Amino acid sequence: MAELQTNSVAWETLLDLTPYEGPRHLRLEAAVRDAVASGRLPAGVALPPSRLLAASLGVSRWVVTEVYGRLTAEGILDARTGSATRVAASVGITAPRPAADPVAPLRRPRFDLAPGVPDLRHAPRALWRRAVSDVLAETPDADLFRLDPDVPEARVAVAAYLARSRFARADAAAVVVTHGATDGMRRVARALRGLGHTAFLVEDPSWSRMREVAAAEGLASVPVPVDEHGVDVAALVAASTRTGARAALVTPAHQFPVGAALSPERRERLLAWARACDGVVVEDDYDAEFRYDRRPVGALQAMAPDRVVLAGSLSKTASPALGVGWLVLPPWLQAAVRDAGGPAPSTLDQLTLARFLTSGGLDRHLRAARTRYRRRREALLDALGRALPGCRVSGIAAGLHVVLDLPPGVRAADVVRAAERHDLGLTDIRRYRLSPDAPAPERLVLGYGNLADPLVDEAVRLLAQVVREQTESVHLR
Known part of the structure; x- marks a missing residue:
């Protein structure tokens, strides 16, 4: 990320003095130091005038001028006559960078x-742009004031799309629109933890991000081996008996990374286990849209909508940057997941998703x-x-x-x-x-x-x- 221009200002930077001890000028000095060190105040950015900062913090102007003077003397700030006090370029802190995912760095290798x-060169830019344009042109003014993250049009569109493409059995009430599969996993894990679950049966090997999200919500990962027929259900049942775990995360359509599809026999045995132990299966519908030797197998959720959570997104089919996905929930889990909270995609993003699905935009993209x-x-x-x-x-x-x-x-x-x-x-x-x-x-x-x-x-x-x-x-x- 390029260094901020010298005319950038940071007058609205929040400086909280409460975590620090001592006189006010020392607490403010510590707060400014931390803001610079963390990159919240990048190199070259202009700080508020002393009078404004003093008023916003409820301190005397002397407190601010004292701190500005101390940090200028150390070379952390740069104060020039007739100009704003800025973070010195010599501190070497530029605008903060988002943490890079080790699997998806900002720069892809040649x-x-x-x-x-997915193929980033062929992301459905034109189709998504058309959906955005249509939504902005046709959405009534009053709907632009929607504060409720629940957008019925998006839930209806997702339910209809999954019914015809994945044979899912769900109505709009079962759908929650998310920021993607990871966000969906976080919501489900939080809800399950609230219902008393402490462990997750997970495929080994598997996509690590999903396990990490579940662990952050308090669900310990219990490994279950995978072979050429998908997750070893006999081993899963044994692990469940040993640990008491009643929740499992699986990728039946195309296991990542082994690349197997869950066999019909194992599908039946997995669902029988869930029914017998009052458990739940979280179906990560990874790569389900891309099968080249035959038609894709229907979602596991269609066989037991009361025991399976279906999680999907546009990340692998279109682009992770679109930031939308969905959950299809059993009736008994819907309230818990919604109560688990978390910010939903914006109204415009959800309406765009609905238009993208109902207009056939995703279908056209997938065919190509x-x-x-x-x-x-x-x-x-x-x-x-x-x-x-x-x-x-x-x-x-x-x-x-x-x-x-x-x-x-x-x-x-x-x-x-x-x-x-x-x-x-x-x-x-x-x-x-x-x-x-x-x-x-x-x-x-x-x-x-x-x-x-x-x-x-x-x-x-x-x-x-x-x-x-x-x-x-x-x-x-």
Whole structure:
């Protein structure tokens, strides 16, 4: 993020003196120091005039001028005659940066084989823009004053879309519109904790962010192994009996990262477990829209709407930046999730989501995306077969990633580090394990969602080069 311009002002910065002890001028000095150190007051920004700040804090003007003088003498502030007092450029603090997600950094590598990222070049910009424009043009003036985060049009649109695309069994009353799958997980975990749950049965390996969110709400993760048929339900039942856990988080449509679909037999057994123990299954509908060898399997929620929470979003289908998703809740959980609170997407965002769904915008985007991803997956598999013929590739023909087994002795972590020199983004499957140090096959999770088509062959050539170098290194040990 670029440094703030020198004409930027921070007169509305909140300075709270209550956490600090001592005379007022020392407390204000500590508050300003902390605001500068944290980046809330970036380099070059203008502070309020002493008279204004003194009035807003209820202190004498001497308190402010004393603090400004002390910090100017230390070089933290810069005061010039006829100009505002500013944070000195020499402190090296620019505008605060948002914390970067290690899986989705702001700068993507040129050869982007990291999983979990859709094709950002083909985000549905025009379709979403059209939906926004239509909503702004057609929404009555009075509706722009809606303060209630519950937008019925959005809930109705989501319920209808899921009914026809995922065979979900729900009416609008069961739908909660969220900021995405992570926000949905947070709401559900908070509600379950309030209902007395203390643990979550989770697939191992699995998307770590969902586990972290549940843990932050007080639900301990209980690992359950996964194989080529999806989550091991027998192991899940045994873990439930051992720990008392009655809530499970699963990805039945396309398990991440193993790439399996939950078999019909295991679906039945999982729901039987939920009924027998008065439990609940949270269905992360990850990658459900992208199946290339057959029609997608319907949502697990359709088989037991009283026992399954269906969670989805537009993050993987369109773009994480849209910031909208949904939950479909069993009747007994609806009040608890709504009471769990949390800010909902704005009225305009929800109305735009409704228009995007009802106008067929998402359907058109998905049709084009499936064709693009199917073709890219085939090109990737073909290139891997030619460049790394001895390495097994696994995962059903779905989603945006495959799993690559590495040659004996080659460590995935070493391959990932070596690939960085070539601007090649790779991911070790251990990143998604609850116990990353436990013995496990050496595998890479290769995402192809955001890999440009013309770069597929070159990306695989670089990957093969790194793997060969690491194999040779193993032989020399």
